[in-house]
Every structure is written in C-alpha cells, then in structure tokens.
Amino acid sequence: MSDRVTVLVTGAGGPAGVAIIRSLLRRGDVRVVAADMDAYASGLYLVPAADRALVPAGLAPGFADAVLELCRREDVDVLFPTVDVELPVAARRADDLAAQGVRLASPSLDTLLVCLDKYALAQRCAGVVTVPRTDLLSPAAAEGRSFPVIVKPRSGAGSRGISLVSTPAELAARGADNAWLVQDHLPGEEYSVDLIAGMDGSVIAAVPRSRLRVDSGVSVAGRTLADRELQDTAAAVARAIGLTTVANIQLKRTADGTPALLEVNPRFSGAMPLTVASGVDMPSLTLDLVLGRPVPAHVPFREVAMVRYLEDVFLDPAEIIAVPGGELGDAVAAGAGAG
Template identity: 50%
Template sequence: MRLPDVRGARPARVLVTGAGGPAAVAFMEAVDDGETELWAVDIDPHAAGLYLVDAAHRGLVPRGDDPDLVPVLVDLCSRLGVDVLVPTVDTELLPVVDASSRFAAVGTAVLASSRRSLATCLDKWALHQACVGAVPVPETHLLDTDLDGAALAWPRIVKPRSGSGSRGVELLAGPDDLVGRPRDGSLILQEVLPGTELSLDVLARADGHVVTVVPRTRLKVDSGIAVAGCTVADPALDALGRAVAARVGITSVANVQVKQAADGGHRLLEVNPRLPGSMPLTVASGVDMPTLALADVLGHPVADHVGFTPRAMVRSWRQTFLPVEEYEATGAVPVPEVAS
C-alpha cells in the first residue's frame, strides 16, 4: 500500500526507534514501498534494522530511560523534517508520548496510543484492575505485605508488574517460594492457565474505532518472540480483542496476549501497546497494520474493517552484507548534542 505524499510533493519521512528489535524491523519492512523515506536509530551500532535504511539515514541515540532521549529525538525530527516518529521500545513509549506537543511543534506526529492507554498497558496490575469484570482475566493478586500466600491455590505464576519478553516470569510451587521476594507491590501472582497462548494483533484508528483483530498462535517462542505460528479466524477471539482495546483505549497498533484456561475460555495476560515483533505474519495474512497505522496518523482515510486470510509462518535467519567501512562508520555516529 503506497502512502499519499505529505508536506507538498515529497513522500512521508518516518523515523523508527529501537532499530535492533523485531518490531522496528517488521515495521520498516512493511512500509518500505520505495516511496516512504525511512530513518532508523538505536542505542547499538550493531542493530540489524539500522542496515535496512540508507547509510545517511541511520544513527545512534540514548537509551529509552535516558532523560536526553526526548531532546535528542525532538532535535532530530526538527532538523530532518520528520513527519512521523515510530517508537518501538517499551521504555521509550511514555517519555515520547509525554512529549507529543514538543514533537507536534516541529511538525512530527507520534505513532502511539494515548498516555492513559500506555500507562495502563505497561503496568500489568493496572491492566488487571482496568479489565476485571469487563473482560475475562486470570485470578491475580498483588504481592505485597497484605497477601497471605497460604490462602491461595498453588502453583502460581509470578511476574513483574512491568517488563516484557517473559523476563522475571517464574512458576512457583507453593507459598514457601515467596520467601525472599519483595513484597513492595512490584510483583503480581496469577493463576496458572494450562492452555494455548495466542496473540491478538489489534489495529484501532485515532478515533478509537477498531479496524481489525488478527489472532495468531505462538507455536514456537524464542526470547518472547514467536518464531512459528499461524493466524486463525475466531469470532470469540475477535470480540475479546475488541473488548480489551475499548477498555484500555487503544488508538494505534497493539498486541493483546491471551491464554486458554481449564474451562476452554481465553483469559487476558497482557497488552503490549506497540507494534509486535511477529507483525510479518499479520501482514502476510492480508492486514498491513504498519502501513494502515501510518496512514491514519498522517490523517489519511482508513477503512472501517479489513479482513484477513489465515496463513502460517516459520521464521529463519537472514543477513545484510555491506562494506566494512560503512559498518565502521555507523559505530562512529555521535549522539547529537542537546541544545541548552
């Protein structure tokens, strides 16, 4: 899908962060139509996605939790005339969205949901509280000093309230396994769901209308990323994805993760309020969410509904080859100075 021109005669100029991650790579590959002008940044000169764009269109920036990140990105967007900034790293989302007015002042739109939506989704306890009673959720408890572990049924899953990629997620056999764990409210305990885990890729327009939900199985997972799976047509999963999106206010692309309970129904695990790393499968199934989301943030019409055809995917390694001098030059790109 080719995007209409913006700012006069030239194509859309898009800056993607977190170029080393699968979400950024998936986005760039989807919108790389030979017309959209792509720029990519990362904290690491080895980031694979940097080498999907022209040498003059790549650079290094501070980490997502560095207070200099937003000023550097605002400066880059201003100097380059960036039309859309696409943050793909969890730690960048809130700082970037909080600075939306600063980006707007230099003519740059941010492809992301609202702050309220992001804050809810990035905190698994806040997400549970927002959705309990409205959508099916697993039994969940906050691990604090008030929790009586002996009163719970075991085993249980323990996970951080914030974080991604299954980091810090463990199966606990009984209350003795809670000994030594912080009871400061930074962890949650959830019932064990024995069934299949699925991801629901959701696209909602800026007006909140959900355009489509594409469920996909996670048949094989490596470091939190599905490397084999297939998209499935299921009205119940479609309805669940739409209900979650409405509840938390998704207005862009998000990934809703669910798992099957013992009764056969699906329960909400978490919502990743950004582009998912396995987006290529959704695109191959007929829903080019990156391009549609980009069109929406640029103010172009996006259909009320986009259907898909179930497809299967197995991922493999791929390589990018380039001159040594070009590779070395990328590592030498300095972080732009922040104007005082």
C-alpha cells in the same frame, strides 16, 4: 499519488523495527529514517546511507532531545518508536513533537501507563473480559486461591522473574512487595493478538496467532487463527484501555477454555511480518491513521503460517556507522552517511 512523507523508526535493529521499515518502504511514498543505539542494528542498513542515525538508549537522559533534534533536522512527519522503554518517553514529549509537526505512531500515554503496570491493567479489564485474579504480593493473597499460582513483576518483560508457586507456605515465604503480583495460573493454550484501532478507538483488525516456536522471546514459527472468540476478547481489551494505533494483546485459556487476559504490549510485535502477510499491513495502516488519511473501517485477514530465517545484509565496511570515540553519548552521534 499522495505526498511523500518522512517517517523516523527507532529501534531499527529489533524485529518490530525491521518489519515497520520494510512495510513502509514497500509503499513507495515514504522516506524512512532508521535510528538505533547500536551501529550494527541491521535495520539501519535497509535505508540509504543518508537516512541512518544513531541515538542514545531509550532510558538515557538525552534520548528524547536527540530524537526531537533528529526529527527537526530530517523534517520528520511521523515517529514510530518500537522499543518498550522508549514509548512513554516519546509519549511524554508528544506536545514538543507536535510543535515540530511530528505525529506519534503509538498509543496515548494513558494507555501506555495502564499496559506497563499489569496490576492497573488487570483492574481496568476486570468485568470486561476474563482476567485471572490478580493481587499485590502478600501472604494474604493466598486466601481463597487454588494453587499453583503465578508470581511475577508488576512491570516486567521477557518473562523475567516469573515463577510458579505451589503452596501457600511458599507464597508466604515471598513476603509482601507492591512491585510484585500474585496471579491465578492459566493452564490453557496461549495466543498473541496483533490489534489495530483507529484514532477514535474503533477496532479495524484483530489478528490472533499461536506461537508454534519461540526463540529468545521472538516467535520463529507461528500461524494466524480466524477465531472469533479471541478476536472479540482482544477487541474488548482494546476498548477498555482506550487503544489507538497498534498493540499486541496476549491471551491464555483458563481450565474451562475461556480466553483470559495475560498482558498487553502497547507496541508493534516482533511477529508483525506474519500479521502483514495475513492481509493486515498494520505499519502502513497506522501511518495513514496518524496522518488523518482514510483507512478502511475493517480489514479482513486469512489464516497463514510462518517459519523464519536470518537474512544477511552485505555492505562496504566503510558504511558501518562510525561511533565517535566509541561513545553513544553524543546526541545524534552519527547521522547522514557517516562512514
């Protein structure tokens, strides 16, 4: 039996946070400390009362210091940030974390920054895989294009602000703005590929899936697909961005059926339970990777379909973490077993 390690998972209320917590608890050799900004985050209540914590929002000025303090207090070995906005905040403090003996289970800051800027990502991957032509928003972006085109924020999430623009005149009316992109419209089937790479960047597994039904941005029905072309395309993207640990790579087919790059979410996806069920336990493998333990060079997966339902966690009302004064400003507002 290997030594017991302590892992801190932030964003414990999100589907990725819950998937990571459940995966790591199944191992039996991991103590999971679960953190979230919200006292009602269900993932908090999957761990013993002493291992729950509230932290400020990822964009709040106190977030990084609160997490560092929590890591010190709980003697954390590995930090799994699961919320988009927390990723670069944590990666910028990687040295401070390392000084406390904490390893970060997320891609490097360079990889994160490329993924969070869809213009930089398109430039990095052009010539490596098929990338839809991507320009900064301006009337000149209409030149040589066929319409419709997609206009979307350069750094966006949750499909916010995305529109289909039908004519050059309509595009010209949008003016010029470097915070927005014009992209060729990809008309084909859309896929998500969960991919895990070693600390040397070698691809251990790429698991494509189609999202059969999506509710509020989360896949509620889906299936994995053993499609070599999708796996190879995602692996090429991962190498181009220097990926280590886990990312979710989104692809969509062009009119002639070639898979093209849409975007990379440099984190665990909300559909991670499907990828785990297909045979690739990415949270568990990532823990071994960042601890420097041996991990197989390649992990196979099988085709499996998923439907999902809400699950209930029942508690003594006194267990719901008290938030002092109803405020979350306090560094680590409530930790161990607050009742």
